[in-house]
Amino acid sequence: MITYKKATLQDIAAMQALVKPEVDKGIILHRSSDEMATNIRSYMLAFEDEVLAGFGALHFHAPTLAEVRSLIVSDTLRGKGVGSHIVKALLAEAKTYGVKQVFTLTYQKAFFERLDFREIPKEDLPAHKIWADCIKCKYFPVCEEIALIYSL
Template identity: 60%
Template structure:
């Protein structure tokens, strides 16, 4: 099957929630309400198969005029290790460049995945404070978090 990378639509939210649900329950991905996804729907990029099934997605969330974040990266378990996650991140990075952003942040448990794409580890203390209080505080692991913070300069 061919994978197409497209922008998410509001009608995709239910299937996106179903795909990400196991990772949210395990605490690997931060929970996002359907309303929050709807509000930020323009940030989401989907990986869809020919039959329309969503097999992955991520969001490019803008924090400031120079900084965005790759977040909610998910690939369906039986579709992993096929380059879909990498394609999603590269598409998001292209979008970030086109918008004139200078840096893209990632908080992840998959450090080596992002390092292969040119991200480098940074101290968590350098993450913008509004990120911590807007997102991290909602996490089941807060304040003891094992995620690694990485950044890529564009």
């Protein structure tokens, strides 16, 4: 059975362990334990029988703009709706804050398009996103990620 909840500080070690393979491959940016702790309220977690199975974060960039980032689902549960459920929960949360648009940078274009995100040019993203996060990526400035946006 899959259950969903907001993250706590005690979840950080399990979150770091789950995301490590994707960080090592350069698919997801590394977030230090301190950075995760600072932003702990942004994370939505999925558990299968009390074992962390996935998570994602909602990061705010402006009063009407947020980002879905750090989305990860364990290999054993990919394709079973866990990621979709996490994203939908984050979109619902964004709506409660009055956010009008939510973007993502991803290699999983089709996944986000199934959730009604549409592709946009990366140049349309806020400049501070590029300098705050993308510059930390080992692929910067030659990035293959795709920018997509969802309108609430």
